[in-house]
């Protein structure tokens with residue numbers, strides 16, 4: 731008997747959580763360990779931090795350029811966070827999904843809610859820091875941000891955490907390896923859902 735040819739539909743994986751929850755590290759580790767996962771690189775008006783590279787961490791653009799792209803419908807979603815604009819490039823994401831890749835979007839809760847509405851098959855993971863003390867420590871450790879920025883981010887963290895109830899999964903990032911294992915387990919189980927399979 732020939733083997734069953736199961737085709738699995740690819741999907742979006744939204745990873746949100748307050749600044750300092752360790753989203754970037756978790757997403758990087760997920761990508762290293764899964765060949766069917768790719769990350770979307772967002773466009774932002776925020777200036778580069780530390781050793782961030784254009785086209786790798788973000789596409790850094792002026793506000794005018796961002797608005798021009800937004801007007802032309804280039805973004806799958808966009809939001810203003812901490813006074814800067816961030817957007818997910820729609821064409822790249824569509825192409826990756828087409829090629830059968832699952833696409834990770836590391837975006838804020840406003841963006842997460844937009845994706846939930848526009849892509850009901852998306853999987854939404856909320857990353858929690860272990861606690862407010864740990865969060866404050868992590869934000870302080872980022873020497874590139876000054877006290878006022880840190881204060882604003884902590885305030886924003888409280889607001890972001892209030893959205894956790896609208897996410898499909900909550901993962902606490904108290905131990906990085908276990909946290910990455912948990913996120914990959916979610917993606918793996920979600921990929922096997924009957925609704926995503928055609929035989």
Ligand code: 5GP
Nearest residue numbers: 749772808809811816817818836837838841
């Ligand atoms: P940061 O400036 O610290 O890199 O990011 C600030 C916040 O913006 C984070 O919560 C990050 O996940 C979010 N963010 C990054 N890219 C996007 C995006 O394309 N869309 C949305 N909605 N949020 C984003």
